[in-house]
Amino acid sequence: MTLIFKNKVIALEERMQRLPNGKSAKITAVKHPMVAVIIPVVGGKFLLESHYRPVIKKWLLEFPAGFMDKGETPIQAAKRELEEETGLKAKKLRYLFKNYSSAGFTDELSYFFLADDFAKGKRHPEAGEVLRIRRINIEKAVQMVRDGKVSDSKTIKGILYYKAFISK
Numbered sequence: 001m002t003l004i005f006k007n008k009v010i011a012l013e014e015r016m017q018r019l020p021n022g023k024s025a026k027i028t029a030v031k032h033p034m035v036a037v038i039i040p041v042v043g044g045k046f047l048l049e050s051h052y053r054p055v056i057k058k059w060l061l062e063f064p065a066g067f068m069d070k071g072e073t074p075i076q077a078a079k080r081e082l083e084e085e086t087g088l089k090a091k092k093l094r095y096l097f098k099n100y101s102s103a104g105f106t107d108e109l110s111y112f113f114l115a116d117d118f119a120k121g122k123r124h125p126e127a128g129e130v131l132r133i134r135r136i137n138i139e140k141a142v143q144m145v146r147d148g149k150v151s152d153s154k155t156i157k158g159i160l161y162y163k164a165f166i167s168k
Helices: 074-086 138-146 153-166
Strands: 002-006 011-018 024-031 035-042 045-053 058-062 065-067 088-090 093-100 109-115 118-120 131-137
Touching: 035 074, 035 088, 035 153, 045 074, 045 138, 045 153, 058 153, 065 074, 074 088, 074 093, 074 109, 088 109, 093 153, 109 153, 131 138, 138 153
Parallel strands: 035 109
Antiparallel strands: 002 011, 011 024, 035 045, 035 065, 045 058, 045 131, 088 118, 093 109
């Protein structure tokens, strides 16, 4: 394995790897921390963030989410991120599913949780986070996905999962 680049968020590695067909291939991989994604539902509405993303220079509508710190479990990260970004503490979180964002080049794995019972906490976003909290009706959020107004993949997954398996 050759480490090409590393910072506090990602590492870029190259390695030769034997594949199931017996051949070897050079693999380039982005090593990425695991992510906790929270689907907060308050009074029949999603709590979403209008989040400025400087990499693409755009505001995206997103569910609260963030990297897991070293030694942190997915549920611990979900609780921490929810409070940091929204000022709400989850009295309970329900694990829903996990998925790889793009397994062709990264090992990023996201854990999705449903939060629907809250206590007041203290909002304290990280220095680089610029976000505004919005409450959006669940059906409107589904329509926004259909209309292309939600383009963040974790949020699309969360909205559609909720609509398909949780909402009545």
